[in-house]
Amino acid sequence: MRKAHLKPLATTIPAIFNSHHRLPFISLPNSNSHSSFPKWASFLSPLPPPEWVQPFNDLSDLVTTHPKSELQPSPWVSRIHKLLQNNTNLEQDLTFFCKKYLIKLPTSFVAYILKKSDEIPTNRVETAFRFFTWAGKQKGYAHNLECYVFIIEILCLESDFDRIKLVFNEFKSKGFLMNEYSANSLIRSFGNGGMVEELLWVWRKMKDNGVEPSLYTYNFLMNGLVSSNFVESAERVFEVMEKGKVKPDVVTYNTMIKGYCKSGNVKKAVERFRDMEARNVETDKITYMTLMQACYSEGDYDFCLRLYHEMLEKGLEVPSHAYSLVIGGLCKEGKAMEGCMVFENMIEKGSRPNVAIYTALIDGYAKNRNLDMAMGLFERMRSEGFEPDEVTYGVIVNSLCKSGRLEEALQWFEYCKSKNVAINAVFYSSLIDGLGKAGRVNEAEKLFEEMGCPRDSYCYNVLIDSLSKSGKLDEALALFERMEDEGCDQTVYTFTILISGLFKKHRNEEALKLWDMMIDKGITPTAASIRALSTGLCLSGKVARACKLLEELAPMGIVVETAFEDMISVLCKAGRIVEACKLADGVIVRGREIPGRVRTVMINALRKAGNADLAMKLMHSKIGIGYDRKGSVKKRVKFRNLVES
DNA sequence: TTAGGGTTAG
Numbered sequence: 001m002r003k004a005h006l007k008p009l010a011t012t013i014p015a016i017f018n019s020h021h022r023l024p025f026i027s028l029p030n031s032n033s034h035s036s037f038p039k040w041a042s043f044l045s046p047l048p049p050p051e052w053v054q055p056f057n058d059l060s061d062l063v064t065t066h067p068k069s070e071l072q073p074s075p076w077v078s079r080i081h082k083l084l085q086n087n088t089n090l091e092q093d094l095t096f097f098c099k100k101y102l103i104k105l106p107t108s109f110v111a112y113i114l115k116k117s118d119e120i121p122t123n124r125v126e127t128a129f130r131f132f133t134w135a136g137k138q139k140g141y142a143h144n145l146e147c148y149v150f151i152i153e154i155l156c157l158e159s160d161f162d163r164i165k166l167v168f169n170e171f172k173s174k175g176f177l178m179n180e181y182s183a184n185s186l187i188r189s190f191g192n193g194g195m196v197e198e199l200l201w202v203w204r205k206m207k208d209n210g211v212e213p214s215l216y217t218y219n220f221l222m223n224g225l226v227s228s229n230f231v232e233s234a235e236r237v238f239e240v241m242e243k244g245k246v247k248p249d250v251v252t253y254n255t256m257i258k259g260y261c262k263s264g265n266v267k268k269a270v271e272r273f274r275d276m277e278a279r280n281v282e283t284d285k286i287t288y289m290t291l292m293q294a295c296y297s298e299g300d301y302d303f304c305l306r307l308y309h310e311m312l313e314k315g316l317e318v319p320s321h322a323y324s325l326v327i328g329g330l331c332k333e334g335k336a337m338e339g340c341m342v343f344e345n346m347i348e349k350g351s352r353p354n355v356a357i358y359t360a361l362i363d364g365y366a367k368n369r370n371l372d373m374a375m376g377l378f379e380r381m382r383s384e385g386f387e388p389d390e391v392t393y394g395v396i397v398n399s400l401c402k403s404g405r406l407e408e409a410l411q412w413f414e415y416c417k418s419k420n421v422a423i424n425a426v427f428y429s430s431l432i433d434g435l436g437k438a439g440r441v442n443e444a445e446k447l448f449e450e451m452g453c454p455r456d457s458y459c460y461n462v463l464i465d466s467l468s469k470s471g472k473l474d475e476a477l478a479l480f481e482r483m484e485d486e487g488c489d490q491t492v493y494t495f496t497i498l499i500s501g502l503f504k505k506h507r508n509e510e511a512l513k514l515w516d517m518m519i520d521k522g523i524t525p526t527a528a529s530i531r532a533l534s535t536g537l538c539l540s541g542k543v544a545r546a547c548k549l550l551e552e553l554a555p556m557g558i559v560v561e562t563a564f565e566d567m568i569s570v571l572c573k574a575g576r577i578v579e580a581c582k583l584a585d586g587v588i589v590r591g592r593e594i595p596g597r598v599r600t601v602m603i604n605a606l607r608k609a610g611n612a613d614l615a616m617k618l619m620h621s622k623i624g625i626g627y628d629r630k631g632s633v634k635k636r637v638k639f640r641n642l643v644e645s
Numbered sequence: 646t647t648a649g650g651g652t653t654a655g
Contacts (some may be wrong), residue, residue: 187648219646226647254647290649297648324650329652356650363652366647394652401653426653433654496655528655 080113084120084127085581091134098138107144110135114150125158132167145176146160149185156193168198178202178209184216191224196430219251226259234259250276254286269294285316292325300494302331308342308412318349324356331364336373339364355381359392366399374399392417394426401434409434425451429458436466455486461493468501476501485613492518496529511536515549525558534563535570543567543583547590564593565601572602573610580605584624588636599624602639618642 083093093462110132117128118261132151136143148171155164176182183206190199203221206213213221218241225234238256248256253276260269273291277285288311295304303366308326311318323346330339339361347353358381366375378396382388393416399616400409413427428451437445448455448463460483467476480498483490495518502511515533518525525533530553536545550563571580584598593601599618606615618624623637 184646209653216646223647251647258647284647286648289646293648318651321649328651361651389651391650391652394653398653424652429653456653458653465655491654493655500655526655532655637653 019200060284060491075291078541081116081119084113084131085122085533090130091164094131094134100611105135105138105141105473107147109142110141110406111144111146111150114147114154117154118148119137125154125160128154129160129163143174143181147181148174148176149189152388153185153189156189156195159193161195164193164195164198171421172201174578180206180211180214180217183211184214184220187217187224188220191227193222196224196228212479213246215246215249215252218246219249219255222252222255222259226262229263231263231265248281250281250284250287253281254290256288261290266291266294266300267300283314283316285311285319285322288316289319289322292322296325296329299331299332304329318346318351318355320346320351320357323351324354324360327364328360331360331367334364334368336361336368336370353384353386355386355392358386359388359395361634362392363395363399364400367393369403371399371403390422390424390427393421394424394430397427398430401430404438406434406438424453425456425459428453429456429462431461432459432466436462436469441466441469441470442474455488457483457489457491457494460488461491461497464494465497468497473501473505475509490521490523492523492526492529495523496526496532499529499536500532503532503540506540508536508540508542525553527562530558530563531566534567538567538571538579538583539574541579543571543579543586547583547586551590565600565605568598568601569605569608572605572611575609575611577606577611578615578640578643581642586637588624595624614642 028449033269053508080097083097084090114128114132117124120127124201128151132143132147135147137143148167151167152164155167183202186202187199190202199221203213204216216235222234222237225231225237234256237250238252241252246533253272257269257272260266260272269291273283273287276287276291288307292304292307295301295307304325308318308322311322323342327339327342327346330336330342335637339401340588341355343353343361346357358377362374362377362381365371365377375396376386377532378392381392393412397409397412397416400406400412409431413423413431416423416427426448432444432448435441444463444466448459451459460479464476464479466515467473476498480490480494483494499511499514502508502514511533518529534546534550537543537549546567565584568580568583571577580602584602587593587598588595602624603615606618623639623642625637
């Protein structure tokens with residue numbers, strides 16, 4: 001094995017191993033000491049050191065001295081990296097190595113090894129730091145600017161803040177003169193690590209040393225600010241660039257756009273995007289991808305699709321991720337067919353589909369109630385050699401559950417277990433929900449208790465729902481408590497399920513208590529939770545209280561748009577027309593809705609409740625119509641008249 | 646230098 005590795009290395013760069021060219025300041029391995037080599041070092045013995053490894057003062061010398069050094073992995077670097085893999089005796093081994101081959105450890109050598117540290121196969125950051133620390137302790141050696149720059153770059157990859165601060169403080173105390181390369185690298189590293197304070201120190205130091213920021217410097221700075229959510233500061237930098245010598249380029253724009261997207265301001269991102277055209281900055285695929293991703297996350301699938309078409313028009317390369325977003329968006333909007341068309345288009349253009357795209361399409365078709373097509377795609381995907389993963393299987397199990405094919409879902413679940421597919425909470429929540437909806441609550445409970453992965457709020461919620469709907473409300477409430485004990489967040493769904501359940505059992509005060517608890521926890525009510533509360537209160541005869549609660553929600557900026565409609569509907573459905581009419585009158589008196597709308601709501605509610613006679617009567621009457629020119633309701637015929645006359 | 650997937654609930 002070992003020989004096979006060394007042989008090609010020695011034959012590809014034979015000049016390096018010519019012993020006549022050895023330079024005097026590199027001590028030669030003592031052939032007598034061969035037997036004393038530690039085990040790891042045995043591979044070193046047949047190879048003398050390359051002649052170009054000299055104690056240079058500057059990294060660039062080292063890299064350029066040997067013409068092939070950038071193209072060919074240098075045998076020295078490979079050796080050191082091999083050595084760096086052996087973590088246990090790293091420091092001793094390094095010391096041994098140095099004594100064998102080098103009179104003095106060259107700074108450039110350390111910098112070069114650090115620069116190439118991505119070639120360390122395992123434990124990169126830890127190993128590189130140990131190497132750096134060891135080097136720092138060697139006699140007659142002192143780290144140069146590059147060494148610090150590289151080690152900070154490496155440490156930033158793992159956000160090892162303690163070590164970064166330690167190294168950076170040491171670095172600052174050395175008073176190196178900053179150059180452009182180092183400033184750029186440090187700004188990029190600190191930017192990626194979210195260390196804005198350090199980043200700005202480098203920026204100032206660079207200016208103090210008379211180094212003018214280049215386009216790269218600006219872009220790294222912008223990216224750093226944006227990554228740490230300092231979007232407004234990034235905006236200022238952008239403005240400075242617009243007015244200055246170094247104008248923003250496509251990367252600057254892309255970074256600014258990313259910043260706006262990150263802070264949820266997609267509108268501004270789009271403005272900047274359109275601005276590019278006006279300023280003759282060519283948009284690229286990254287511009288589009290950034291925007292498309294943001295639109296997708298915001299649920300604006302339409303705009304996502306438009307951007308995709310623009311990409312096609314401009315002849316830009318469409319990355320497969322863009323297809324994922326477009327197809328995924330279409331599927332989410334219930335347009336699986338259109339998604340499929342884009343999919344076929346993609347294949348035609350030579351783009352290879354992937355598991356994610358197939359999964360999105362399968363889910364889309366299943367949600368369109370076209371399970372056959374979904375299963376067909378699942379088959380096609382497998383026949384094309386794509387291995388479904390846990391997400392695909394999760395979709396299959398969920399889809400089968402939702403369409404009532406519970407047994408098949410359970411079979412796939414068993415299949416996945418037998419094939420060691422990572423079973424996640426989605427499998428369980430789908431199956432628990434399926435079992436619960438099929439009235440198999442005991443089995444649902446059993447599955448919940450047997451779960452082989454951490455339970456999330458989805459799992460809790462579906463079981464709480466099953467229990468509450470099957471009359472086991474107290475068990476559901478116990479689960480609600482347990483949820484908190486297990487550190488699983490109670491969500492607006494949890495509260496909605498329980499509030500509905502409690503009202504159905506006429507436990508009104510408890511329901512209201514849960515509502516208050518939800519608000520106290522800072523959970524924003526949704527339309528569904530408001531419906532549960534307001535209709536629950538209405539049905540328990542507390543229409544006024546429901547109205548009061550809704551009034552309180554409005555100033556909190558919570559939309560209660562359809563709440564009155566829902567309340568009128570449930571009252572009609574329960575045959576409590578008098579109360580429904582009273583509520584309708586009340587809504588208008590409070591000036592919440594225009595009378596015409598309430599009229600329509602009322603007519604629809606009566607129809608929905610199967611009370612067609614009253615609906616007709618209302619339609620042909622003047623109830624709710626007729627108010628004077630000032631908009632006063634004095635002259636209006638009240639809804640009460642519908643039942644009183 | 647900048648972008649990067651799909652699934653689950655009332």
